[in-house]
Amino acid sequence: MKKFDVVVIGGGPAGMAAALGAREKGATVAILERDTRLGGILNQCIHNGFGLHYFGEELTGPEYAKRFRDKVLADSGITVYLEAMVLSFNEQKVVRALSPTEGLLEIQAGAICLAMGCRERSAGAIGLLGTRPAGIYTAGMAQRLSNIDGYLVGKEVVILGSGDIGLIMARRMTSEGAKVKLVAEIMPFSSGLKRNIVQCLNDYNIPLRYSTTVTRVTGKQRLTGVYVAPVDEKMQPILEKEEYIPCDTLLLSVGLIPENDLLSGTGVQMAAVTSGAMVDEYRATSVPGVFSAGNVLHVHDLVDNVSEEAFVAGRAAADFAKGVLPCGDTVAVIPSDGVRYALPQRVHPGEGKVKLYFRVDKVYKGRTVVVTSGGKEIKRKKPLVMAPGEMQNIEIEKSLITGEIKIYTEE
């Protein structure tokens, strides 16, 4: 059986950074990627806006991916298996994958780093009513068909959900000559970035309606139209105000779900809010030697944060494989009062600093974030504004940790 100190599952930005992180610590590394090349979702994100924090310049997705890919491929300590679909791993850390060139591949890992990314919620997942004609795509699927395969999926488009992928696709389809008639968002705010609303919708005069949803779709073979209606405070559509919009394409940009099917039956403890594993500050899961980073751990809006997180996980996985990862008791991190979740969910008291990443439950202007440990305040900060779509972070000193950590907002 082949042996590596660290086996990384998934070769997107998280997987590549985890591999490079593990190499910094001198580990031997394998990346298993099911696609034909490294880069993950970035390969289809041809717009710019990546890497402002990490590289200090604005790159497109493929350019950001290439910077990492070139480093990975130049490093003889990293073995890359492409078209290698990981099927399972067990407690002994044997990873099994299927590849057209290697057949059934079995690898003994010293540590495993999960970097499988996420998938999109589909029409089924949101309980869309009506027929099931052709012409309904998730926004990311349409993006892949357009940007990798070169197909325009439709001419008259309605987009449900104002997440970034939906906004980006509104501009993309308009650029390719399609007419985007409406972006409907069920919430009273967008989970997408301001910049995308301005540059993808406003620049092209594409209307965005808040508190509005698609109630049903029509069409037998191909989609012929959708009904939209405003929703009340309880998110229930007001059917008297239903309106018909003829279109041949409906794009769904209604959220992402971490791709964690591999974890069922492995004993890795999951967090309900993030749909990812529960981790400590090293991104170590509850199963010793199994680490997680990137969108498979929690959905990120900035790839820069993905890379940073995955470096941490990769270095820690290498340390674990060598038996030098610090261990010991952890304290829990408990979110409340406006903080929807915080990650890591557990932290080791001790030396150095740790960044707590968190998301808030709605838009807050001028609200304070407070962190306490053992009942004593250890950090506070007052960002100008916090929105659910933009991941926040706050750094704390580990030496100040004396007990359970609480993170919450206050007036």
Place this chain on the structure above:
Amino acid sequence: MNTTCIMCPMGCSLTVEEEGKEIVVKGNGCPRGEKYGRAEYSHPERVVTTLLKKEKGGVVSVKTDRPIPKDKIADLLLWAAAFRVQGQYKTGDVLAVNPVDCGANILATADEEE
């Protein structure tokens, strides 16, 4: 003109108007918003990313190597729809020089796949 400042997460709603000979920005929470509002009013610019078709089939992702005036975007997209990329390329290669007369060249943003 109404717009949203994108210079920081506050996202102030700006109104930009010409009062006499002066451009006046209102609604900005800080001086950066005034600068942004003025620029958006008088010479808004964007880096454009799009796809070009390859002569032999398939697409190449590209970007302008500098921001171009907003009112040139439509011209650029029209040009892009008709243009065909010939031969080999890799990330950063110039695929077209100044196609819409505003000084911006077109760069490939991905390597050709084998």
